[in-house]
Amino acid sequence: MQLIYIGNRFKYQTEAVMKLFLPAQKFSFVYMTPEEQKNGLTIPAEDEMAEFCLSSDGDGITVSVNVRYDGRTERESVTLPLGSDDEVCEFVMSKLLYLCMSRLTGITSEWGILTGVRPVKQVHRAMKSGLDREGAIKLLKEKFLVSDSKCAIACDTAEVQKPILSRLEKSGGKTFGLYVSIPFCPTRCSYCSFISQSAQGQSVKRLIPPYIENLCDEIRRTGEITASLGMLPDTVYFGGGTPTTLSAEQLARIMRTVAESFDLSLVTEYTIEAGRPDTVTAEKLAAIKENGCTRISVNPQTLNDDVLRAIGRSHTAQQFFDSFELARKSGFTSINTDIIAGLPTDTPESFRATIDGLIRLSPESITVHTLSIKRSSNLNSSDEKQTFMKSPASFMVDHATERLYESGYKPYYMYRQKNMIDNLENIGWVKPGHESLYNIYIMEEVQTIIAVGAAASTKLVDTAGGRMERIFNFKYPVDYNSRFGTVIKRKEEIKDFYAQKK
Numbered sequence: 001m002q003l004i005y006i007g008n009r010f011k012y013q014t015e016a017v018m019k020l021f022l023p024a025q026k027f028s029f030v031y032m033t034p035e036e037q038k039n040g041l042t043i044p045a046e047d048e049m050a051e052f053c054l055s056s057d058g059d060g061i062t063v064s065v066n067v068r069y070d071g072r073t074e075r076e077s078v079t080l081p082l083g084s085d086d087e088v089c090e091f092v093m094s095k096l097l098y099l100c101m102s103r104l105t106g107i108t109s110e111w112g113i114l115t116g117v118r119p120v121k122q123v124h125r126a127m128k129s130g131l132d133r134e135g136a137i138k139l140l141k142e143k144f145l146v147s148d149s150k151c152a153i154a155c156d157t158a159e160v161q162k163p164i165l166s167r168l169e170k171s172g173g174k175t176f177g178l179y180v181s182i183p184f185c186p187t188r189c190s191y192c193s194f195i196s197q198s199a200q201g202q203s204v205k206r207l208i209p210p211y212i213e214n215l216c217d218e219i220r221r222t223g224e225i226t227a228s229l230g231m232l233p234d235t236v237y238f239g240g241g242t243p244t245t246l247s248a249e250q251l252a253r254i255m256r257t258v259a260e261s262f263d264l265s266l267v268t269e270y271t272i273e274a275g276r277p278d279t280v281t282a283e284k285l286a287a288i289k290e291n292g293c294t295r296i297s298v299n300p301q302t303l304n305d306d307v308l309r310a311i312g313r314s315h316t317a318q319q320f321f322d323s324f325e326l327a328r329k330s331g332f333t334s335i336n337t338d339i340i341a342g343l344p345t346d347t348p349e350s351f352r353a354t355i356d357g358l359i360r361l362s363p364e365s366i367t368v369h370t371l372s373i374k375r376s377s378n379l380n381s382s383d384e385k386q387t388f389m390k391s392p393a394s395f396m397v398d399h400a401t402e403r404l405y406e407s408g409y410k411p412y413y414m415y416r417q418k419n420m421i422d423n424l425e426n427i428g429w430v431k432p433g434h435e436s437l438y439n440i441y442i443m444e445e446v447q448t449i450i451a452v453g454a455a456a457s458t459k460l461v462d463t464a465g466g467r468m469e470r471i472f473n474f475k476y477p478v479d480y481n482s483r484f485g486t487v488i489k490r491k492e493e494i495k496d497f498y499a500q501k502k
């Protein structure tokens with residue numbers, strides 16, 4: 001499909017809105033000035049196209065959208081006051097496109113034209129500007145065309161976060177979250193889009209010992225830098241991959257290095273992902289608990305063995321139950337469990353059984369993810385005409401929402417990714433009092449996250465100055481090991497960032 005821009009280059013948002021309706025469509029882009037159009041510049045006509053026009057005269061700026069799709073045409077046009085900036089014009093253009101495409105396809109998206117990763121930020125922004133809950137809902141509905149149920153869940157999430165964020169604000173910006181990346185898994189799940197390597201093969205197994213050596217060096221150097229800046233971690237998070245792919249001794253060694261390198265006196269939350277139940281042993285749980293871990297995540301993704309087989313997870317639902325019980329017996333009082341709505345071969349009935357089975361176990365938090373289309377075999381089709389529809393994933397998410405609210409869980413953080421089925425979202429649900437600070441801070445971008453290890457990305461946040469910078473480590477352990485000197489050198493950028501602040 002051809003997207004033609006006349007007098008503007010507002011590709012970013014308009015393409016994102018187009019993808020809400022036509023996720024598998026390939027677009028070509030044409031740009032021209034109004035003069036070129038007047039002078040009769042012709043574009044090879046395609047049957048399906050959208051034309052985005054921005055023009056101005058003495059009366060104002062006219063934004064118009066004209067879409068031809070599936071043999072029909074829809075148009076929308078608005079005149080804005082002279083002086084309206086590009087951001088406003090692009091936003092209005094996206095909204096007009098949304099209206100045209102909704103009429104042409106008969107589809108509406110629950111998040112309307114809100115295509116960003118962090119919808120709750122909009123609520124915080126609205127509330128900071130003086131709006132109450134009703135005002136924030138009105139804004140989400142009228143400005144972004146968000147549905148009633150998504151408005152309610154975004155506001156509930158913001159309300160859970162509010163006291164936690166205001167405590168952080170009062171702490172004065174001297175704390176950070178420490179992220180330790182262990183990008184290895186026992187085997188690779190078929191839907192995985194993370195940088196994680198299966199530790200099955202000999203070549204990857206050989207990478208692990210030098211990886212741990214380097215990781216410990218990076219932890220030590222990072223500890224020196226943060227200490228010199230007077231910064232202390234208040235959360236620690238081991239993610240991946242699956243950190244518990246490593247042995248008990250390897251995990252203990254990394255955790256000891258963290259404890260020796262940082263002052264952990266402010267740390268109230270120390271999470272280790274033990275995502276794959278097939279990696280969980282009593283020995284590892286004892287080792288991580290002994291070294292300060294307070295929270296773990298054991299993830300079934302589904303409690304249906306057929307679905308687990310279909311997605312290439314090499315464990316059963318029973319293994320998940322056994323690991324969960326082992327974690328409880330090992331004394332873990334804060335356990336998260338992840339599940340995914342929309343997995344290939346899963347059905348609303350089997351998803352219901354999964355959510356009900358988890359609620360019976362009563363973990364402190366349950367994170368409900370939605371599969372993203374690029375990872376979904378049944379939706380990753382070459383049919384460019386394919387549009388979003390209310391798919392089983394939407395019913396699954398609706399059911400999870402209803403059951404989790406009924407069972408006393410509250411939504412406490414939320415994010416969205418590109419190409420999610422039905423333009424849905426990922427939501428962390430929690431029993432009050434067990435909110436993971438790390439998850440809230442990282443999603444709302446309110447605290448510096450200092451990250452170590454392959455595929456780790458440090459995010460430096462200066463909330464007062466409105467600055468944010470990232471430092472990326474090499475993605476793959478092989479590059480991380482072979483170019484470790486560069487990794488260490490880049491860590492100096494942390495100092496540069498805070499020096500600028502002063």
Ligand code: SF4
Nearest residue numbers: 185188189192196241
């Ligand atoms: S456990 Fe997670 S990170 Fe590891 S392969 Fe599976 S989806 Fe990817």
